[in-house]
Amino acid sequence: MDAVLLQILNGLDKGSAYALIALGLTLIFGTLGVVNFAHGALFMIGAFCSVTLQRLLTLSVETIDETQKDFLGNPLKVKTPYVENWFGPEVGASIIDWSVPLAILFAIPVMLFIGFVMERGLIKHFYKRPHADQILVTFGLAIVLQEVVKYFYGANPIPTPAPEVFKGSFDFAPLLGLDTSLAYPYWRLVYFGFSTVIIAAVFAFLQFTTFGMVVRAGMADRETVGLLGIDIDRRFTIMFGIAAAVAGLAGVMYAPINSPNYHMGMDFLVLSFVVVVVGGMGSLPGAVLAGFLLGILESLASMNEIKSIIYGIDQIIIYVVAIVILLVRPRGLMGRRGVMEE
Amino acid sequence: MFGLEKRDTLLLGVVILLTLFAPFILNPFPADSGLAQFNAGYPDLMQRFVIFGIFAIGFNILFGLTGYLSFGHAAFLGVGSYSAVWMFKLLSYNVVPALVLAVIMAGLFSALIGFISLRRSGIYFSILTLAFAQMSFNLAYSVLTPITNGETGLQIYTSDPQYLQSVDAPSFPNLFGAAMNSSTTLFFGSWTFTFSVGYYFCAVFLILAFYLAIRIFRSPFGMMLRAVKSNQQRMNYTGLNTRPYTLAAFVISGMYAGLAGGLLAAMDPLAGAERMQWTASGEVVLMTILGGAGTLIGPVLGAGFIKYFENIFAKINDNVLHGWFAFMPDGIEDAMVAIIHPFVGKGWHLTLGLLFMLVVIFLPGGLVEGGQRLGRVFRRKDSNAGSVEADAAKQRNEAAE
């Protein structure tokens, strides 16, 4: 039983990541009608915002220490980060330690900017083009973005640790009165909380602001809103920026969970499409629901007890669930008629 | 001729000439010149051009005509390859049974997946096909290793039974003795041209596949498929059942993929699981769109384009670059190398990504439209110029407006 609880907990955490990524994707589908294959790349860029800030904070002065040798036997160049020189070693070190949470502040303007530039410079011209063209151009863009990252950061994963205080794991067992361990890493709990807050914020934004209302109306019936004389274009640009920022933030906080590498976006791309479609195209609650559902089912399928019944089920669980749901519910869990059905 | 209209006959003729003379056309540079790097006329790449051309032609029958965007066609290619290699393992190195089984198995497999996936349309259909293909890949890579040999890829061991293999037959896939890897080289000054049995074998299939595609495009069946893309509602209220039309298109394209997979195995008897991965499915989508979906020759061009970059640009390393610019003063040479360096060798993906974007931005109808624009410049008058592809490209643009 505790094993199942643990996997459900884990599934919630995984699911929150899936939901967060899928949310931005479905926003773009729903509002702009664009199939964005570069969405994974935005997630990746978010993660590299963490890496970049970490690098910026550890920019160092080099001093030569004659007493130590480097691998070639030459005197070792000792690097001292500027922040440590400026704020003293301890404050400096803790600033570096907190680089990932700090990267949230760094990533928001960066991602909004990237989103705006992408929409104005490229996506805008593809609103009325066939989906195939959208796929080709955004896939091309995704490759370019990831190759640019590879050029500057290399292909190897880059460790981006969370702050020291979040090391280790929290044991839920005593809380629940269980005598076994139900340990879960602090940082993953933070990630879960963070995703929940962002998801709630996006919903609140769409629900309670005039801007959100117009966007929701636009998702429901684009032409009518256009006829009302509302400048829907400008709002769509902002919407794209927000979707990019959501994907980026998902990436920023994901960096400590798995060391970022340049192709991590592609790894998530297929999955996020499956999540969005299972949830139903253009449905925000659907994306969130599907994210959690797939996260939990994936976690449960990885249990040895289940794998011993159906060998290799964890290899295909996501796809099996997707197929079953799409066959039972033609437009996913909460999809609307007529969205991306052509 | 051949039951084709004049302009289609012309197009077929061009394709036949291009494939037959490909060993010359693809090797325009002398072997000892710096530009020899860009020669593509060696058997393996020529075979790949043709095989992926077949794959893309088939995919286009589904996607270009009906508009159903499958993200799982690589699975059928993989099934074709595995079937072919199993025939080599069990019967003999003769390619005929291998190709027959490859096409049949891919046809059955696509009928099954198509039957289920075609219950949905649009992106829901795409995701269903993607899910099936990814499942196939994941299983082939690990769980099904006894059938697929997993990570390494299915290959032929000397211990395999090969019940029908005669002692004097070549121990490489062959057509009644003519081994696919035999070739002969023609030296002409400093040019070399390689004629490979395998290439011409594939080329024959490409020509047949292309001819069949023309027939389908110009048939009432093909017209119905385009009608599916245009307006399914009207189809239904005109007494036409769309499901068997789309399923037939799906299975035909699946069989094309199976043929391509079988040919891949015949040229090189090892079937890797990666050829079923979603990226491989994505590749044929990109080939088709890049060349011009719904046009006849477009997918072949797109396939050639992508394979050329994968195989030629990836091989240009700094050493080669320095060789090209060696005549320049040192500083400029280094600068030139530094400028080009990110786009070639390990950066070939970057070039490919940029080209995808450029083509789709400036040539909305794909490479075929690029060709038409060039043609218009040369012909000035656009009267009969439309050529064979004008219709499809024009339709696309109108639909887009």
Add this chain to the structure above:
Amino acid sequence: MSFTKLTRRGLIQTGAVAGAGLALPTYLRAENHAGFTNAPTGSTVTLGFNVPQTGPYAEEGLDELRAQELAVEHLNGEGDGGMMNTFSSKALKGNGILGKKVEYVTGDTQTKSDAARASAKAMIEKDGAVMINGGSSSGVAVAVQGLCQEAGVIFMAGLTHSNDTTGKDKKANGFRHFFNGYMSAAALAPVLKNAYGEDRRAYHLTADYTWGWTQQESIAAATEAMGWETVNNVLTPLASTDFSSYIAPVLNSGADVLVLNHYGGNMVNSLTNAVQFGLLDKEVNGKKFEIVVPLYSELMAAGAGANVQGVIGSMNWNWQLQDEGSKAFVKSFGEKYGRPPSNSAHTCYVQTLLYADAVERAGTFNPCGVVEALEDFEFDGLGNGPVLYRGDDHQCFKDVLVMKGKENPTNEYDTLEIVEVTPRAQVEYAPDHPMFAGGELGKCNPGA
């Protein structure tokens, strides 16, 4: 205009050559004076370096490429000569190979069997490469090895750790300098016993494909032989990026050691996840919980960062080795590229030299001559002490390194430290060992 050089490639059995020849039209019949594929005719000889340049192993491939370029420089008498000065065989003179200047071409394996074979074929068919070197996964190694056997060129395998490469998939034209899963296990077992005791319960996470299975089998056998119990072995999908659902149940399983049979991105992620779950801070069965990563590489260690600290694993070679050969190589590599070489770089460098040396000693580029010169060849001075290239299966035998993640690294390359150099005798096995059974080496194939 003339028709010459009529070639027929890819015949494995010499017996079949004659027979097949008869079945062919006359104009296609094999006729080649040199008698082997891509015999160098001019003043140069071309080697093919086939490494991953895109995809998850691109960095590994880049390092291999660096080492191969360095080797070419040294063969052509440029640079400081590196390991050529310490190599026990003195056949190489720094004037290329058999007096021919060495040139090279490169290709991208993409870490996919298909792509790797395509790029190897391009190098053989288009560029006339006589030898293919490099790669960073077992699937690719086995696939390209098979191709080289058919085509009649020599294959030197690069990074491939699966038992199968020189086990059931061994080929006469292929050689492997890298060690394998069995040798990792044999080297690790005694060290693990000393460090963690005989009474341990191990939980295995294993990448669900051939390499993972063979390594898991080897490690489980070796650790069980010294008294460890294998609590569980869970297979993880290759495509996994987040291993949390596989790691979460470990603590409740009663295991006190976690063995990660993962490589590359899988390993970086699974180790990072395991450390996140605080496994290393736990005590189980009254013992400190430990993690073992049987196959290490510098790049993976760099990717996992601080998470490798205290984690034991094995390696083929490391730049911190203090023998003359290793020192010479590190110096020459470090001065050129500003970084120490990785163990796959070392493998690719050494293999290039060994191939060249074998050609010199054989006096021909003919693969059969090279195979003969390399089989049962013993040498020293290329790192890892005295080395044997066993003729039975073309596996290389040498000392194996047991490594441990360094607790207080002083610089970015100082991630691992050598715990023990396990002597060659301890990792040797019989050619017909059950884990390597099946398959035939076959005969060398000169192609053409």
Add this chain to the structure above:
Amino acid sequence: MAILEVKNVGKRFGGLQALSDVNLSVAENSVHAIIGPNGAGKSTLLNCLVGKLIPDTGSVMFDGQSVLGRKPYEINQMGISRVFQTPEIFGDLTVMENMLIPCLAKRDGAFQLNGWSRVVGQQDMIDKAEEMLRDMHMIDKRHMHAAAMSRGDKRRLEIAMCLAQDPRLLLLDEPTAGMARADTNNTIDLLKQIKDERDITIAIIEHDMHVVFSLAERITVLAQGTPLVEDTPDRIKGHPKVREAYLGESQDAA
């Protein structure tokens, strides 16, 4: 004799009773109009006739056979063709191809795997399609893409496509909705011509009273999902119930 017989049809959407106890009988070779205010259930009824919806209760018989449970394409093959409110044509195809498709559907049935024969080889079909286009005065537009035509032309093309199948019953769903007066009159003339020249039954759902009274021989008035009255145009005009339920509104619409 009635070609279409609707008996006791009811259809419910959640809490809304869209149709209840609808009885309707359309005589062969007549023009029968179904009118009614917005939300009266006209479209729901039409959708029940063509197989898009399945009624909860009742029966729909066409020429003595039940259409219930059959798919739209099967019902079409029985001889019912439908013209939509906004013209549904194959916009990406040429006008000629648009005409050929119904001709082929008539000849070959719901599915035919004729990938080897050639469109240009179907001379009899081409002749038929061309004749139809000539009748419709659209022959000069035959190479045009259908999507590029004017709305009036699209309507004519759609009607022509339906007629090419030689249907026994032609269903028209507000064929003149959103049309300019001139186009409307053209359409009326076209329908009159069809009625005169062919053995065909026409059922028409219409808002525009001008159209209804120009064409219809019998009229059924639908209100709140149930037939109010059925009679000849002249008597409907003066019917008090109809005035009350409907006509006040319809004068605005007209």
